[in-house]
Amino acid sequence: MQNLIVNLAVRDIGESIAYYRDILGFTPIMAVPEDKSSFSPELEEGKRYLFAMVQSGGVEIMLQQDESLREDVGDFFTDIGASVTFYIRVDDVDGWYETIALKVEIIKPIETTWYGMREFYIRDINGYVLAFATQVI
Numbered sequence: 106m107q108n109l110i111v112n113l114a115v116r117d118i119g120e121s122i123a124y125y126r127d128i129l130g131f132t133p134i135m136a137v138p139e140d141k142s143s144f145s146p147e148l149e150e151g152k153r154y155l156f157a158m159v160q161s162g163g164v165e166i167m168l169q170q171d172e173s174l175r176e177d178v179g180d181f182f183t184d185i186g187a188s189v190t191f192y193i194r195v196d197d198v199d200g201w202y203e204t205i206a207l208k209v210e211i212i213k214p215i216e217t218t219w220y221g222m223r224e225f226y227i228r229d230i231n232g233y234v235l236a237f238a239t240q241v242i
Contacts, residue, residue: 112167114174114185115231118154121168124230128208131159131166164193186232198223198239217241 115121118136125131133146137156148154155173159166169177171185195201202215202225212234213226221242227235 108163108165110165110167111191112169112174113187113231113233114171114182115168116171116185118157118168118170119148121229121231122148122154122157122159125159125166125168128205129161129235131161131164134158134160134165184232187234190226190234190236192236192238195237195239198225198237201237 113121122133122136126133133148135144135146135156135158136148136154137144138149139153139155141155155170157168159168175182198215205227209227209229211225212228213224213236215223215225217223221240222238223241224236224238227237229235
């Protein structure tokens with residue numbers, strides 16, 4: 106195995122890219138329009154998109170419009186969001202918390218855990234739970 110990249114079902118690719126880019130600091134690396142005619146890192150105004158990838162450091166996330174994902178893989182989910190958390194290690198979790206805390210939905214405030222991590226949890230605009238953490242012990 107080489108790595109794990111998650112594919113998140115989302116309601117709107119443009120809104121999801123804006124959230125991950127503008128709030129969480131990810132860089133869009135690919136977007137596929139509804140007509141599947143091209144691949145581009147840039148979104149064009151007025152165009153609808155089916156799929157995109159965003160990246161920050163070693164973290165890559167695929168974003169796929171929920172109906173498109175159902176067409177590709179089948180109707181394996183009923184709701185967008187998940188019963189998992191995506192755990193992302195960062196260099197300075199306290200600095201990251203200060204940067205985004207007022208822009209996101211915090212579901213678990215920053216704290217140091219019994220297992221040696223300083224972490225906090227947010228819910229993104231599609232209901233997915235992201236944890237950000239730095240090892241302190």
